[in-house]
Amino acid sequence: xxxxxxxxxxxxxxxxxxxxxxxxxPERAAARVVVRKYGGRKRAVIQILQDLQGCFRWLAPETLxxxxxxxxxxxxxxxxxxTFYRSFSLVPRGQHTCTVCMGTACHVRGGAAxxxxxxxxxxxxxxxxxxxxxxxxxxxxxLGACALxxxxxxxxxxxxxxxxxxxxxxxxxxxxAGGPAQVRESGPGEEETP
Amino acid sequence: xxxxRTHLLVCAGTGCVSCxxxxxxxxxxxxxxxxxxxxxxxxxxxxxxxxxxRGPILLVHPDGIFYQRLAPADVPLLVxxxxxxxxxxxxxxxxxxxxxxxxxxxxxxEFFKHQRLIVLRNRGRIDPEKIEEYIAYDGxxxxxxxxxxxxxxxxxxxxxxxxLRGRGGAGFPTGRKWDLCRRQPASPKYLICNxxxxxxxxxxxxxxxxxxxxxxxxxxxIGAKAIGAARGFVYIRDEYPLAVSRVGIALExxxxxxxxxxxILGTGFDFELExxxxxxxxxxxxxxxxxxxxxxxxxxxxxxxxxxxxxGLWGKPTVINNVETWANVPxxxxxxxxxxxxxGTETSKGTKIFSLVGKINNTGLVEVPMGIRLRDIVFAVGxxxxxxxxxxxxxxxxxxxxxxxxxxxxxxxxxxxxxxxGAMMGSGGMIVMDEDTCMVDIALYFLRFTQEESCGKCSPCxxxxxxxxxxxxxxxxxxxxxxxxxxLEELASTVKRGxxxxxxxxxxxxxxxxxxxxxDEYLAHIVDxxxxxxxxxxxxxxxxxxxxxxxxxLCLKACPVKAISGERKKVHVIDQGACIRCxxxxxxxxxxxxxxxxxxxxxxxxxGxxxxxxxET
Numbered sequence: 014x015x016x017x018x019x020x021x022x023x024x025x026x027x028x029x030x031x032x033x034x035x036x037x038x039p040e041r042a043a044a045r046v047v048v049r050k051y052g053g054r055k056r057a058v059i060q061i062l063q064d065l066q067g068c069f070r071w072l073a074p075e076t077l078x079x080x081x082x083x084x085x086x087x088x089x090x091x092x093x094x095x096t097f098y099r100s101f102s103l104v105p106r107g108q109h110t111c112t113v114c115m116g117t118a119c120h121v122r123g124g125a126a127x128x129x130x131x132x133x134x135x136x137x138x139x140x141x142x143x144x145x146x147x148x149x150x151x152x153x154x155x156l157g158a159c160a161l162x163x164x165x166x167x168x169x170x171x172x173x174x175x176x177x178x179x180x181x182x183x184x185x186x187x188x189x190a191g192g193p194a195q196v197r198e199s200g201p202g203e204e205e206t207p
Numbered sequence: 208x209x210x211x212r213t214h215l216l217v218c219a220g221t222g223c224v225s226c227x228x229x230x231x232x233x234x235x236x237x238x239x240x241x242x243x244x245x246x247x248x249x250x251x252x253x254x255x256x257x258x259x260x261r262g263p264i265l266l267v268h269p270d271g272i273f274y275q276r277l278a279p280a281d282v283p284l285l286v287x288x289x290x291x292x293x294x295x296x297x298x299x300x301x302x303x304x305x306x307x308x309x310x311x312x313x314x315x316x317e318f319f320k321h322q323r324l325i326v327l328r329n330r331g332r333i334d335p336e337k338i339e340e341y342i343a344y345d346g347x348x349x350x351x352x353x354x355x356x357x358x359x360x361x362x363x364x365x366x367x368x369x370x371l372r373g374r375g376g377a378g379f380p381t382g383r384k385w386d387l388c389r390r391q392p393a394s395p396k397y398l399i400c401n402x403x404x405x406x407x408x409x410x411x412x413x414x415x416x417x418x419x420x421x422x423x424x425x426x427x428x429i430g431a432k433a434i435g436a437a438r439g440f441v442y443i444r445d446e447y448p449l450a451v452s453r454v455g456i457a458l459e460x461x462x463x464x465x466x467x468x469x470x471i472l473g474t475g476f477d478f479e480l481e482x483x484x485x486x487x488x489x490x491x492x493x494x495x496x497x498x499x500x501x502x503x504x505x506x507x508x509x510x511x512x513x514x515x516x517x518x519g520l521w522g523k524p525t526v527i528n529n530v531e532t533w534a535n536v537p538x539x540x541x542x543x544x545x546x547x548x549x550x551g552t553e554t555s556k557g558t559k560i561f562s563l564v565g566k567i568n569n570t571g572l573v574e575v576p577m578g579i580r581l582r583d584i585v586f587a588v589g590x591x592x593x594x595x596x597x598x599x600x601x602x603x604x605x606x607x608x609x610x611x612x613x614x615x616x617x618x619x620x621x622x623x624x625x626x627x628x629g630a631m632m633g634s635g636g637m638i639v640m641d642e643d644t645c646m647v648d649i650a651l652y653f654l655r656f657t658q659e660e661s662c663g664k665c666s667p668c669x670x671x672x673x674x675x676x677x678x679x680x681x682x683x684x685x686x687x688x689x690x691x692x693x694x695l696e697e698l699a700s701t702v703k704r705g706x707x708x709x710x711x712x713x714x715x716x717x718x719x720x721x722x723x724x725x726x727d728e729y730l731a732h733i734v735d736x737x738x739x740x741x742x743x744x745x746x747x748x749x750x751x752x753x754x755x756x757x758x759x760x761l762c763l764k765a766c767p768v769k770a771i772s773g774e775r776k777k778v779h780v781i782d783q784g785a786c787i788r789c790x791x792x793x794x795x796x797x798x799x800x801x802x803x804x805x806x807x808x809x810x811x812x813x814x815g816x817x818x819x820x821x822x823e824t
Contacts, residue, residue, distance in 0.1 A: 056503035059486050063445070097505040097662075098486030100445050116407035117602065117638045118564035120652050126790050133767050154489065154656065156446055157410030159564035160222045160259030160571055171225030177765060177791050 043068055044079035055084050058094055062101060071102040107142045107149035109187055111135070113175075114164040116155030124163040127175050128152055131165070134184055148187055211249035213290060216266040218331060220255025220417060221449060222571075223262035227278070228252075231263045234279035238286045248290055254418020256331040257572035258318055261301065266313060266331060273313040274299045304568040304590045318569045321588050323550065325558050326534045327574045329419045335453050338460040341421040347466055349537035353429040354474040357540075359389055362433040366536065368544035370556035375401055375492075375529030376607065376633050376709065378555070378622040381536075384526060388434045388516035391524035398431055398439035399520065399527040401497055402450065405489040406605030407656065409636030411560035412530035414572050416443065416450035419534065420457035424480065426533035428466065429540055431478040434526055439478065440501055444485045454482055489606075489660035493708045494527045496662070507664050508708030529634070531560055551577035555621035563589050565638040566596065575620075582616040585639060596641040600724070604633030606653045606660075607713030609720025610646065629720040631713070645742035646725040647732050651679040653717035657710065667705030671698050672714050679718070682729060684745040685736040692722065692729060737808035744788045748811035751792075753778045755802035762792035762803060783815040 037045070047064045051057035058080065065076055072095055081088040095101045113128040131150055132138055139152040158164055161173025167183050217223075217232045235250045256264050261275035265285075272295045274285065281299055288294045300309035301316055310316050313331075324330070333340035341347070353362050367382025388396060400423055404412040416423060427439050441458075443451050458480055461467040469477050483501050490496045491506035498520050500506040519525025535557060539547045548556045555577040561584065562572050568590035575584060581601060585591070592598050600610040609630035611618065618624050622632050640649070658672040675698050681687045699715030706712050722729060731737045738746040751762070751771075758776040770786045773779030779802075781792070796803040806814060 056501070058503040059500065060484060063484060063486060093505055094503070098488050100487035117605070117636070117649075117652070118408045118570075120407075121565045121638060121640055121644050121649075123790070123794075129789060130767070130791070153446065154405065154660075155407035155409075157404065157413040158221050158225065158259070159408055159410060159562060160262075161225060162564065162570075171221070173222075173225055176794055178795070 038075060038079070040065075040069070040073065040075040041079040041082070044076065044083045048080070048083040053084065055086055058084060058086065058091065059098065062091075062095055066101060070106045071104060073105075105142065105146065107147050109148040109168050110151060110166075111148060111168075111184070112151045112153050112156075112166040113139070114156045114158075114162070114166070115152045116157075116159060116162070116164075118159035119155075119162040119164055122162045127163045127165065127177075127180065130177050130180055131184075134180065134188075211247060213248040214268040215248060215250045216253045216268065216331060217250065218254075218256045218262065218264040218266075219252040220257075220259065220262075220414065222255065222259030223264055226262040226276075228263040230279050231265065231277050231282070234282040235265075235286070238282045239290070242286055242291065244286070244290060251334055253331045253333060254329070254335045255414045255572065257327065257414070257574075258316075258569065259572070260568075260570035264331075267295075270295065271312045271314060273301060273311070273316060275301050304593070317590060318571065318573070318588055321579075321583060322574050323558050323576045324574050325538050325547075325550075326415060326422070326531055326560060327418070327572070328538070329422065330414075331418075333419070335418050335420055336456050338421060338457065338464060341419070345541060346421055346537075347425055349540035350425045350428045350466065351472055353432050353540050354472055354476050357432075359433045359435060362429060362540065363389060365544050366433070366539060369539045369547040370544075370551075370554075371532065371535055371539060371547070372555065372622065373529060374531035374535070374559065374632075374634070376604075376631070378632055381528060381532055384516050384528070385430065385433050387514070388524045388526045391517055393518075393524055394435070395438065395523055396434050396436040397520045397523060397525040398427055398434070398436045399494075399497065399501070399525060400427060400439070400441040400530060400533050401492065401494065401527055402441060402443040402447075402530045403485045403492040403497055404444055404447075404530070404634060405492040405660075406607075406634045406636050408564050408602075408638045409562050409605060409634040411562055411572055411635055413444075413447045413450050415530050415534050415560075416447070417453050420450075420454045421461065422534040422537055423454070423530055424457055424461055424467070426536035427480060428471065428478055429536050430526060430528070430533070432476055434524070436526070437477055437479065439480045440483050440520075441480060442483045442485060442491075442497055442501060445487050451482060451484060458482065488662070489656075490662045490708070490710050493710055496708065497527065498525065505662070507662055508710070510707060531635075552619065552621045554623055559620070559632070559635055561635045561637045563637050563639065565602075566592055566641040566644065567639040568593050577621050578619045580616070581611060581618050581620060584620070584637065585616070589639065592639070592641045596643060599640045599642050599644055600646070602630075602638040602640065602649065602717070603636070604631040604716070605636050606657050607631055607709065607716055608633045608636075609716045610640070610649070610724060611720075612724040614724075629716070629723055631716070643740050643742070645683075645738055645740035646721040646728045647679065647683050647738075648740075648742045650718045650721045651676065651683050654679055654714070657714040661710065661714075665706045665708075665711055667702045668711030668714060671702035671705070672711075674698055675702070675715065675718060682732050683738075683743045685732060685738075685743070686745075687729075687733045689733060691733070692726075695722065735808060736812075739807070741805040741807050746811065747788060747805055747807045748783060748814040749781055749786060749788060749790070749792060750804050750806055750814055751779050751781055752802045752804055755800060757800055757802070759797070759800070761795045761797070765791040765795040767791060 047061050077091045081091045137150045142149040163175045165172050165175045239248050263277050265274040288296045297309045302309050363385045371381040372378040488506045491500045493508050495509040496506040515525045551557050558574050558576050560574045573588050600612050602610050654676040658676050661668045663669045678691050702715050731739050741747050756778045763771045770782045771779050793803045
């Protein structure tokens with residue numbers, strides 16, 4: 014995830030440098046590069062949107078318009094695809110992404126309670142982004158790492174056998190950085206056992 | 208080139224990687240270099256071994272010693288004892304769940320002992336990013352045989368004679384599908400590998416693509432020759448980035464070696480493959496929807512017939528098979544149909560990979576011969592249920608499948624017997640459930656899933672699954688009526704009959720099968736307002752046993768709504784009016800104390816629980 018972000022930054026830089034040259038918007042410049050990578054093929058629209066989302070973290074209306082223009086495709090078709098598939102986000106996403114797996118294996122091992130805990134801790138519902146743009150909380154149907162159930166993923170890193178205490182630990186650096194919720198006073202290490 | 212005396216194979220499947228396999232590998236390499244053993248011992252990474260529960264896993268050859276749950280801190284001891292002194296470290300070996308002596312060798316561990324590997328034959332022994340290692344284990348021999356010495360008719364006949372059936376769901380005979388496509392006059396023809404593994408709880412396709420991508424490529428090359436296709440697509444789920452990367456590397460290496468592209472192996476046969484990434488829609492695992500997705504459309508299923516083998520991608524004849532199906536093909540061609548059909552049952556040949564997950568000791572991926580009894584999978588391979596709990600059911604076939612109860616544990620696993628029992632093979636996800644799993648809750652879970660994933664094209668599926676989920680939610684909340692069961696059955700029949708694709712046609716199965724085998728649990732929710740498994744929040748209450756509570760403050764600190772009061776070394780009390788029944792107190796209460804208990808029925812109601820969960824403030 015971190016690398017992807019770096020790549021995204023690089024691509025945005027490239028996009029903005031071509032902006033200076035050709036006075037294209039960053040979205041249009043990025044769309045042009047990506048569309049060219051797929052040989053301008055209309056059938057690659059899903060892949061193109063994926064690449065652009067990797068670059069901007071979400072699909073802004075300007076991005077969708079740029080794709081439609083570059084592919085010479087009706088904007089309605091770009092929207093029909095972008096709104097159908099779950100991996101596309103038409104609203105801005107946070108710096109960090111926390112994903113909680115809701116697969117069957119995670120479910121029978123208490124995944125629903127884990128998601129609720131994350132929701133409470135972050136003050137967000139699944140699918141929402143914190144107002145400061147720090148973190149997006151998501152649920153996913155299955156990540157296919159069922160042996161680790163219940164599973165949560167933070168910025169691409171898998172955390173298995175999740176429980177409330179572990180969840181607090183992995184969220185702590187983000188919450189400490191001024192996130193949406195209060196950091197608990199005592200860390201899990203300081204708790205007493207009888 | 209020096210030949211290493213010892214090979215240390217670090218499992219680099221997703222499970223082991225997330226438990227720190229790469230840190231382990233780095234530690235091994237560093238320690239081996241520090242001891243000056245780098246010419247003697249070689250550290251390599253392999254694909255998933257399947258025993259993900261025990262990660263990170265290390266196999267040491269030539270002895271075949273199996274180490275598990277290793278941490279970098281274990282490395283100095285392991286190198287010192289095993290590599291230098293030649294004494295395998297027993298404390299790092301696998302101990303069976305029932306206890307006893309550590310089992311040194313992989314081949315002797317119950318989890319591996321009963322397996323029969325065809326598709327996963329290279330697991331844990333080759334580096335999936337090195338084509339040389341695949342070739343060294345007879346890789347691309349089947350493709351060479353098919354391209355150089357067999358006619359398309361002979362290939363189709365061989366696959367038909369083997370009795371191979373689709374591993375992705377319905378079990379359609381692969382040879383018949385290929386033959387239908389081969390006979391179509393239209394051209395060009397296409398091949399598709401369906402790697403959009405959406406069934407929650409199933410991850411065999413991910414594992415095959417990650418651990419042995421060339422097996423899939425080789426199967427597709429053979430299939431291309433059989434039907435006369437010049438282009439193919441590998442469609443991989445977006446949630447599997449490692450699989451996308453490994454298949455990408457495999458494609459590049461195959462191209463470099465002349466195994467893809469123009470004039471493959473000098474036989475004059477051309478075939479090109481590309482990867483298409485999915486975008487997170489469960490319905491795109493349905494073959495016609497997947498085709499629409501490759502075409503750059505919304506993944507809406509289409510009417511069948513015409514079948515994809517007649518009119519598929521861009522209206523052209525297309526063979527679409529699942530990952531596991533393709534990976535079976537090279538071995539069938541290389542070793543012959545008679546060898547393959549010697550395994551399995553009358554109607555179901557070969558092996559099947561199951562992902563054994565949920566409430567089971569040995570979680571992981573297992574490849575077993577068709578016809579094996581469910582009991583053997585759960586108790587012999589899977590090592591039974593953890594914490595001495597009682598087995599309740601196995602859910603097979605994902606959202607299209609059903610639950611198989613305890614009474615049918617001796618069922619032989621094949622396509623027909625599973626369908627008769629109200630489940631289906633599906634992709635092979637087996638979710639084991641114990642007495643703490645509520646069957647109404649499971650039915651609700653699956654219906655919410657299909658309702659969310661319904662593409663909306665057919666009204667019975669779009670609206671029917673929503674209505675069914677609402678009725679189930681009502682029952683789970685203890686507010687259902689007996690009339691609701693009849694309504695569920697009626698809706699189930701409408702959704703089944705009125706939906707175009709497999710998603711809708713099979714969506715009611717989890718409800719129907721739980722109603723068939725666990726009707727008493729539904730009645731308990733409706734009539735007695737009781738959740739026997741103590742799962743459904745409206746029907747349970749948490750309580751602290753004053754005789755057991757030691758006053759440790761753990762639950763008090765863990766409670767997210769501050770519903771627990773008490774002081775250090777004094778008995779804690781739960782305020783039932785504030786409790787949201789999240790279970791945080793139960794999960795932190797130490798195992799040796801066990802003061803927090805869950806009640807349902809009369810007891811819960813007496814406590815003042817058993818009512819709708821209060822709103823959080």
